[in-house]
Amino acid sequence: MPFIPHTDREVAAMLATIGAGSLDELFDEIPPALRNAPLTGVPAGLNEAGVARIMQARAARNVPATCFLGAGAYDHHIPAVVWELATRGEFYSAYTPYQAEASQGTLQLIYEYQSMMAGLTGLDVSNASLYDGATAFAEACLMAVRASRRPGARRILVPRYLSPAYRRVARALLKGQGLELTDLPVRDGRTDTAALESVATDGVAAVVVMQPNFLGSLEPADALTDWAQARGALVIGACNPTALALLKPPGQWGTRGADIACGEGQPLGIPLASGGPYFGFLACRSALVRQMPGRIVGGTVDGEGRPGFTLTLQAREQHIRRTKATSNICTNQGLMVTAATIYLSLLGPVGLRRVAEACHANTRELAATLSRCPGVTVPFRPFFHEAVVQLPVPVAPVLARLAAGGILGGYDLSADFPELGHALLVCATEQRTPEEIAAYGTALAAALDAPAMAAAG
């Protein structure tokens, strides 16, 4: 039987020990009227070779394409070591490290992860991760409301070019607690610092700075941080972790630094995999650590003074606090954090910075290439590794043509940000070659030139 080791003899002996006549009798406390589960629609079992054939065929039906699409998930090189190690059974099939003595491997790894993320964000403390970037953002907002010195403050000021995914998830998760997101004024693809004086800040718990923002543009993070903190609001930095090796980290923004940082961890060694599993990171100043949701690992010693690691500050968590917990979260994304910690160890500070620089250089090259097509402009600079490209015609049919030619041409911004017109968000990570970038330029020119397009435009 698949994955069940029992022999008939053992089953008979075990039933005898129990004093039951059959396996069926073990369910005798269930009312008989309920004992009916036809499982209609579930196919019969199939052996491993048969299932492998189906999966290989389906994997092959997925269409390969050259990826110039980012918008929150990025195509980076993942060294072979990362998943060779992360899927070792001792990591893969362990659970939450509640029994610390039997989980020192996972615990030390999380401690190293926390150190790396605190270092990358320039803050004091990181938790052991959350589900993904969007939920980390929502939890950062809740955390800021709890930590706010303004009693009853439930408003969060966010950039207009906040990730639409973060905005949607925050709406779903925060509605029940009455939090409200309000947009900051914009100009030229970023928050308009000149217009901030007109922004009402009463009842504001926190101001969010997304760096780079969803359009890839770099925000005036120093000025925004100082402005927000002068008005008694906390500052949440939503960041791309690759960019943190190159750009000034939240902990160093403005005079005092941001208070909380969050973001999507996927760029750090996690495959795109249709959207998950990824992980979210969350870091903060040490003064806010007791408001932080999720697991935190701390160093301590055993009875003989030997150093070791354990889950700490558990008094914040749901299994102890119940209705008063900081969040209902029980898990972190342990396996993803394992991969990210290995990835960051392999790349180190120099390697990660080189990835960031190569992404930036490739995206500059891509922007330059695409802007040579007639009627195409690149309106907003500077950017990190994504840029807005304005087309002379609607984006969707152009993307469809590119996709038919094996190019994922980017993200159509017109639904989320209609004010930007025919705007396309493109990305070229370190994975894209000069040839692929040139080929995209050629394909875009052809797509724009096509008679069908002219009609559509």
Add this chain to the structure above:
Amino acid sequence: MREPLIFEQSRAGRGALLQAPTPVPPSPDLPASLLRSDVPPLPEVSELQVVRHFTRLSQQNFSIDTHFYPLGSCTMKYNPRACNRLAMLPGFLARHPLEPEAHAQGVLECLFELQEWLKAVTGMAGVSLTPMAGAQGEFAGVAMIDAYHRARGDHARRQIIVPDAAHGTNPATATMCGLDVVEIPTNAEGDVDLDALRAAVGPATAGIMLTNPSTLGVFERRITEIAAIVHEAGGLLYYDGANMNAILGQVLPGAMGFDVVHINLHKTFSTPHGGGGPGAGIVAVNQRLEPFLPVPMVGQRDGRYAWLTERERPQSIGRLSAFMGNTGILLRAWVYMRLLGAEGMRRVSAYAVLNANYLLARLRDAGFTVAYPGRRASHEFIISLKDVARDTGVTAMDFAKALLDRGVHAPTTYFPLLVPECLLIEPTETEAQDDLDRFVEALVEIRALARRDAAEVKRAPRTTPVGRLDDVRAAKQLDVTWQSRRAPAA
């Protein structure tokens, strides 16, 4: 031997730069005011150092692949390797979440089928796969109940009833949804106190959150009556699928009267626990809650698989993840279900319950106190060590630590909170009789040692990389980063 931190093995100028792209000249576009001026504190180590370090760390873990792991309420069963291998085929990994549907038909087909199979095993009308863990599934469930009442203009229903035996996540979730929690007691036999339930329900009742079999390891026998009481009061029933492994293919939650179910795929459907995630907490609902399911879902359009979003499902409670939940985990569950088929699923619960009742019988015969002696065990059960603790001073936690020295991961300790000095033991169906027998022998041996030399038990564990750790120090002298050790914060 202590494995040094990766930072302690770092030397400036060393690195695995083979893994980094070729350097490029500095960009003229980026002003210095936007750039990082310091070097982030990441280690500089060779690839071999990385491999040795993380391999050694892995060896300091107990895991299903190395140890019997009877951690109650967590369903630590074997995670078939085929599930991992097939979900990690390059054709599944190299998929951008926002790629066109036409490029992703292979993965969408798997997700669509998974939705259908999960409807069948829950007896429900609709499924959304997006919740990324049990707690998110709970959130989705309660948020849907809330949305249902609001859509009917029934704004007075602000209370969620939760039995006192429930996992702490249940009340925490209700609070996150902005609802108030009403706790009701459990009777001496482990069933919900029906009189207390009748007294608790009313026009303010939004719903009840129940786990069945409950966290006490027994089946809630009067579930049909409970459903009737709650429904008659206008409330809905939420099923916490934490213990689905006990009833898979035997009873459908939909038939018990539940309106919404979440299932932890990392328990019942054997996706990896990964050292604490990623999980997947899919939700299944009956007709009345179907419009409110979180998006995206997978449907069929013009003979192809397609995403269903806010556009097609305007009453949805919205999105719980940036993209499509933990898709890679969903694919692993697909493989597991396909390997097992309907018959294999019925065997899962039958043998999980066999193993639990066998272990229960052996421990009872060996003189241990069973928390609910008159009851049939589900896939797990509770023993109480309060007599041993009273006589010898050796507690449930001491037993847990002593088990580690005998090569067994400890059962869940001190949960549920209702039973003093308890161990919640869940062997799962993938363990052989020999392993169960060895577990009984280990507990008998520890009890004998407790009576002979309690202090010796309290010195456990001695074979693990470290002994019992000072939790109070960990919380008081907070040491949560390597940087803080080098330059203690003011």
